[in-house]
Amino acid sequence: MEFDFGPVITYFPTLLKGLGVGFLVALVVAFMSIVGGLLVAVISIYINKVVSWPLRFFIWLFMTTPLLLQLYFLYFGLGEWILIPAILVGILGLGFHYMAYNADIFIATIKSVSDGQYEASRSLGFGHGATIFYIIVPQAFIRAIPQLGNNMILMVKDTSVLSAIGVAELVYASQYAISVTFRPFEFFIVIATLYYLINIFMELGQAWLERQTAYRR
Amino acid sequence: MDFNLMVEVTPLLIKAAWVTIDISARGLLFGFFVACGLVFLQSFRFAPIRWFARGYISVVRGTPYFVQLLLVFYGGPSIGLKLDPFTCGVVVGAFNIGAYMSEAIRGSIESVDKGQAEAARSLGFGKVHTMVSVVLPQAAALMIRSVGVLAIVLVKNSSLVSIISVVELTYQAQRLIGSTYKPLEIFTLSALMYIVIVYAVMGIIELAYRRATRYTTQ
Amino acid sequence: MSTEHQTETPMVEIRNVHKRFGDLEVLKGINLTVNRGKIISIIGPSGSGKSTLLRSVNQLEVIDQGEILLDGIQVNRPDKKGLAFERHINHIRQNMGMVFQHFNLFPHLSTIDNVTLAPRKLKGMDKNVARELGMELLDRVGLAEKAEVFPNWLSGGQKQRVAIARALAMQPKVMLFDEATSALDPELVEEVNRVMRGLAEEHMTMLIVTHEMGFARDVSDWAMFMDGGVVVEEGTPDKLFSDPDQERTRNFLSKHLGDHH
Numbered sequence: 001m002e003f004d005f006g007p008v009i010t011y012f013p014t015l016l017k018g019l020g021v022g023f024l025v026a027l028v029v030a031f032m033s034i035v036g037g038l039l040v041a042v043i044s045i046y047i048n049k050v051v052s053w054p055l056r057f058f059i060w061l062f063m064t065t066p067l068l069l070q071l072y073f074l075y076f077g078l079g080e081w082i083l084i085p086a087i088l089v090g091i092l093g094l095g096f097h098y099m100a101y102n103a104d105i106f107i108a109t110i111k112s113v114s115d116g117q118y119e120a121s122r123s124l125g126f127g128h129g130a131t132i133f134y135i136i137v138p139q140a141f142i143r144a145i146p147q148l149g150n151n152m153i154l155m156v157k158d159t160s161v162l163s164a165i166g167v168a169e170l171v172y173a174s175q176y177a178i179s180v181t182f183r184p185f186e187f188f189i190v191i192a193t194l195y196y197l198i199n200i201f202m203e204l205g206q207a208w209l210e211r212q213t214a215y216r217r
Numbered sequence: 218m219d220f221n222l223m224v225e226v227t228p229l230l231i232k233a234a235w236v237t238i239d240i241s242a243r244g245l246l247f248g249f250f251v252a253c254g255l256v257f258l259q260s261f262r263f264a265p266i267r268w269f270a271r272g273y274i275s276v277v278r279g280t281p282y283f284v285q286l287l288l289v290f291y292g293g294p295s296i297g298l299k300l301d302p303f304t305c306g307v308v309v310g311a312f313n314i315g316a317y318m319s320e321a322i323r324g325s326i327e328s329v330d331k332g333q334a335e336a337a338r339s340l341g342f343g344k345v346h347t348m349v350s351v352v353l354p355q356a357a358a359l360m361i362r363s364v365g366v367l368a369i370v371l372v373k374n375s376s377l378v379s380i381i382s383v384v385e386l387t388y389q390a391q392r393l394i395g396s397t398y399k400p401l402e403i404f405t406l407s408a409l410m411y412i413v414i415v416y417a418v419m420g421i422i423e424l425a426y427r428r429a430t431r432y433t434t435q
Numbered sequence: 436m437s438t439e440h441q442t443e444t445p446m447v448e449i450r451n452v453h454k455r456f457g458d459l460e461v462l463k464g465i466n467l468t469v470n471r472g473k474i475i476s477i478i479g480p481s482g483s484g485k486s487t488l489l490r491s492v493n494q495l496e497v498i499d500q501g502e503i504l505l506d507g508i509q510v511n512r513p514d515k516k517g518l519a520f521e522r523h524i525n526h527i528r529q530n531m532g533m534v535f536q537h538f539n540l541f542p543h544l545s546t547i548d549n550v551t552l553a554p555r556k557l558k559g560m561d562k563n564v565a566r567e568l569g570m571e572l573l574d575r576v577g578l579a580e581k582a583e584v585f586p587n588w589l590s591g592g593q594k595q596r597v598a599i600a601r602a603l604a605m606q607p608k609v610m611l612f613d614e615a616t617s618a619l620d621p622e623l624v625e626e627v628n629r630v631m632r633g634l635a636e637e638h639m640t641m642l643i644v645t646h647e648m649g650f651a652r653d654v655s656d657w658a659m660f661m662d663g664g665v666v667v668e669e670g671t672p673d674k675l676f677s678d679p680d681q682e683r684t685r686n687f688l689s690k691h692l693g694d695h696h
Contacts, residue, residue: 003295064415065408066376069387073404076394157281164380171284178291185292192280192288199279336539336598339493340553340605341529343521350556354543 007181008190018173022159025091030152032095037102045110046132062100068161070097075165090167098155105147109140142216149206223402226393233389234410240385241372244310251315256322277316283377285309290381306378314371321363325356358429365422369415386410446471446609446640452501454487461487463664472638476651479661485644489613493531494524506608529557532602536614538594540586547582550601572600576630592623596630609640617646648691652676660684
């Protein structure tokens with residue numbers, strides 16, 4: 001066996017483009033899943049049961065079934081009604097998936113902050129809504145940071161799965177190159193290396209963020 | 218909802234669900250061996266062996282399972298590693314989950330109070346004997362919980378082997394959605410099957426955990 | 436259970452023992468001889484090195500310099516490395532019973548199994564013989580009826596009594612007590628002290644690290660005050676506790692006498 005990384009270099013611009021698409025998706029998904037997760041958590045805890053029950057069901061469903069199955073459902077399900085580009089399906093699918101996971105974390109941290117802080121805040125004269133908005137949520141968010149970081153690191157790795165529904169990220173971008181160069185081993189080694197580097201950077205970032213917020217926890 | 222269709226495809230999906238269970242169970246079994254091997258390697262005095270184990274764990278945890286699967290399945294033949302899809306799913310699943318599991322096992326061993334080992338050592342027990350008779354039985358309870366969580370991850374990960382055309386639950390679901398154009402019906406059924414599998418795993422873990430902690434709960 | 440009464444032969448000898456944790460020297464040349472059947476108490480403030488000294492005796496802490504002998508056999512063996520040292524120390528430890536501050540009972544084993552684990556596994560004692568021995572020991576510490584109970588169901592005082600029985604099961608030549616009553620609620624201290632007094636009456640050789648000044652004074656043949664890794668003063672308990680020579684000893688005692696009584 002001999003390895004030839006020449007083709008990988010030739011097609012590197014293609015890979016970079018895939019990397020860019022993946023990055024874009026990850027960015028949107030991170031925003032959507034964190035903001036959405038927080039909203040879902042707040043609503044399901046503080047608003048009436050009629051609204052919270054379906055939300056809890058949504059969290060539970062997305063946490064107990066595989067991402068790929070959810071993606072297929074959205075891809076074909078939405079495809080029945082509207083013409084929708086794969087990248088949007090990918091963002092929605094990955095976004096909902098991690099929204100559920102993040103909401104699960106927020107529910108736990110909001111509950112842990114609420115004990116004690118809620119009464120303290122109300123005794124100062126804050127209203128119900130103001131207490132949630134000014135007192136509970138900021139603390140719950142900071143407490144959630146370590147686990148949110150873990151989830152986002154997992155999410156970035158999961159962008160690779162979006163190739164299955166045709167999102168032109170790194171793995172998908174390499175498929176054409178592999179089919180013409182017959183060098184799957186070299187390409188996937190390089191892809192894995194790229195992911196590994198991204199992962200290292202993210203872990204460093206997470207550690208930094210945890211240090212920055214540790215004194216507030 | 219088209220209930221006739223749902224009844225019609227249920228046997229196909231159940232058959233596929235068995236493949237999901239099969240591949241996950243084998244992956245868990247071999248993954249446990251991989252994990253034990255990694256824990257063992259990390260106890261070596263000779264540093265390079267420890268570095269190898271640490272490096273392996275870091276790389277496996279730092280790259281997507283999906284890419285690992287594609288690398289071994291499509292890239293494997295270039296280094297003389299030809300695996301059929303099912304075997305590939307089991308092997309990559311095991312080597313992937315093994316890395317996570319070794320951390321879980323190490324964590325549960327380290328969580329046992331140091332005084333326990335000291336007490337055993339003060340009675341004259343050797344290191345291995347202390348580990349087997351005193352530390353491991355106590356680590357077992359925590360280990361069951363954390364390995365259980367990973368077993369569920371493994372079940373969900375197994376859906377990715379549909380990409381290398383193992384006819385498991387997700388593969389079958391995708392094919393049926395494509396041929397029937399009834400995504401809601403097929404999704405409901407296949408999601409239900411995943412839920413049943415996941416809850417069965419959780420039930421087994423809970424039972425095992427209760428058995429392992431009989432002595433600590435009043 | 437070592438019933439030999441001849442008192443002038445040394446059981447434990449500690450000679451010029453030094454121990455460092457990194458840059459910090461916690462034992463700075465300690466000497467102590469414990470004769471057969473004698474009871475020595477070591478007192479001193481926390482961080483004085485008294486616990487480290489006790490742990491060094493059975494090599495839970497490996498000393499950097501000096502010698503420790505048990506019944507004439509050298510315990511620390513800097514010449515032995517790896518497995519050879521393991522075999523040596525495991526054998527030595529079987530002759531020493533250690534009792535810890537936090538009991539360290541094995542929570543996954545019943546009380547009787549805690550007591551019989553070592554004789555069964557290390558001495559190959561027959562299961563029934565071990566059980567008989569275990570029941571006898573549990574009876575001695577007043578807990579025979581708790582034989583099948585798991586440690587988490589026991590009070591702190593009961594746990595410590597089981598821990599003493601566990602250590603006695605190996606028929607040790609010496610018992611080491613590392614602040615055996617420090618983690619107990621005040622009302623549970625006496626039941627453990629009673630068991631220790633019982634051992635004293637049977638002439639068990641004992642080395643006791645303790646905060647209980649009254650108990651130390653009652654029970655010991657010799658008392659030692661440590662501070663900052665050195666022996667500040669030692670003598671008969673009557674002398675050390677009522678008429679110490681050193682200022683540091685006086686200061687320490689004035690702060691601690693009557694703490695618990």
